[in-house]
Amino acid sequence: MGWIFNEAEMTRLFIQAVLSVGVAWLTVRWSLRRFYTEKWWERKADTYSKVIECLHYLKRMPSEKLDDEMHVKKLSEERKEELWVAYQKARDELNKIIDAGSFLMSEEAVATLEAMQKKVQESNNAESFFEHLEGEWVALNNCLKEMRRIARADLKAS
Numbered sequence: 001m002g003w004i005f006n007e008a009e010m011t012r013l014f015i016q017a018v019l020s021v022g023v024a025w026l027t028v029r030w031s032l033r034r035f036y037t038e039k040w041w042e043r044k045a046d047t048y049s050k051v052i053e054c055l056h057y058l059k060r061m062p063s064e065k066l067d068d069e070m071h072v073k074k075l076s077e078e079r080k081e082e083l084w085v086a087y088q089k090a091r092d093e094l095n096k097i098i099d100a101g102s103f104l105m106s107e108e109a110v111a112t113l114e115a116m117q118k119k120v121q122e123s124n125n126a127e128s129f130f131e132h133l134e135g136e137w138v139a140l141n142n143c144l145k146e147m148r149r150i151a152r153a154d155l156k157a158s
Contacts, residue, residue, distance in 0.1 A: 041155065047104040048151035051097055051113070055144040057090035062137040069130050106154045109147060116143035 061083040068075040075083075094113070101110050116139050123135030 044104050045151075045155055047097060047100075048109075048147070048155065050093065051105070051109070051147055052144065052151070054090040054094040054097070055140055055147060057086045058094070059137060059140040059144060061087040062133040062140070066130070066133045066137060069133065106150060109150045109154065112143060112146050112150060116140065 064073070064075060064079070064083055067073040097105075098110060098113050098117075119139035120136050123132050123139060126132040126135055
């Protein structure tokens, strides 16, 4: 006995095969698109996390130095050195992220970081060391709050 197919059965088998291949192809495309979207989201989330971490470490130095200036807590020379090293490392990392710009962050995030850098630079022109520290701390703290808001909005939209 051989296989005997009539024209209707052959057409049905052909349509089923085409549909199966089409569904498999679409499934693979959608899966890959979802995978790439999730990876992109993870990279953006990682970048925002690094920015927030950098801002935290940058903010610690003026915060602790303000406490020292107001005689709330005396800083040892070791602690001053630790703060300075952490500050430099965070500043360098943040500059690297800003240089990458809107590749992994929103334009608003980049503009906020650049405005913060300008305000920190302007704090160097303060009339006293205390005012300099306070200006730097305020600029960093406001930027940190703003970056949290921007990150939530940007990551929710992705």
